[in-house]
Amino acid sequence: MAKNFHTDNKAFMLYKDWEDIFQALDSSEEIGELVMALFAYAKRGETPKLSGGAKIAFLMMRAAIERDGIAWEEMCAQRSECGKKGGRPKKSDESGNTDEKAEQTAASADNAEEKPQGINDTAEKAKKADKDIDIDKDKDTDIDIDKDTDKDIDKDKDKDKAIDKEKKKDAGTAKSVVRSFGTHKNIMLTSEQYNELESRCRSVGLSLESYISKLSQWLFTKGRNCTDPYRIISGWLDNDSKRKTAVKPKERQGCDLSWYDDFAMNFDLSKFF
Secondary structure, three states, rough: OOOOOOOOOOOOOOHHHHHHHHHOOOHHHHHHHHHHHHHHHHHHHHOOOOHHHHHHHHHHHHHHHHHHHHHHHHHHHOOOOHHHHOOOOOOOHHHHHHHHHHHHHHHHHHOOOOOOOOHHHHHHHHHHHHHHHHHHHHHHHHHHHHHHHEEEEEHHHHHHHHHHHHHHHHHHHHHOOOOEEEEOOOOOEHHHHHHHHHHHHHHHOOOOHHHHHHHHHHHHHOOOOOHHHHHHHHHHHHHHHHHHOOOOHOOOOOOOHHHHHHHHHHHOOOOHO
8 A cells, every 4th residue: 555645654854954944934923833834734734824924934845845755655665566576586486497397307317327328418418507597597687686776776866866956946945035024014025135235234334124114114104015125225225325425424413314314204205116
């Protein structure tokens, strides 16, 4: 009976690079929901209803669990097939000799003692020829076994390459996991986009959270959705960086950021939508 990895396999794999995905989730509740969803799918094949970042993470992890489960089912099927064959056949079966044939051969050998020497030589040659045939069959069987073994090894190597490829793909996907930011959770950025903007803000002494907060509040007030917040914030950052660089140090008054507040609050957002 074929094995099913949902019901018959007692374990499933958790990969180390999934740690970044768990850390990217917004709350412990989302992490808990994701963990229980993984168990529900691995054990019973269920697909729970999730939303936001937890749903995206589950879809990626489910693909890895399904891939490992199918590989486990194939391995079980191969072992079952080998068990049915019962190992290497006996020599008597390979040569086609039965007990009756062996008795006839023994009787012929006894009769050969009473015959002239020439007849005895012929019998010996026939027996030697039979042994050579058996040896050749054994060699052919060993060659077939070696070929089957090589094929199995090649299949295992191909599976390992496929698994490594999927792991690299999963690691790349983790960088593209979308997270929600802002006061109203309406600013959607990937981890890679957020880190890149944060690095640029830090390099010029500006606050990324201020940009996100102002854009989030504006969208909420206007009742609008933003399809590309990264482009808008990046444009603001470019303008503010140029403006900040253009101001000479002696013209600045301590940590007065009123020029920035005035620019950000009066900036026309409508042209970006």
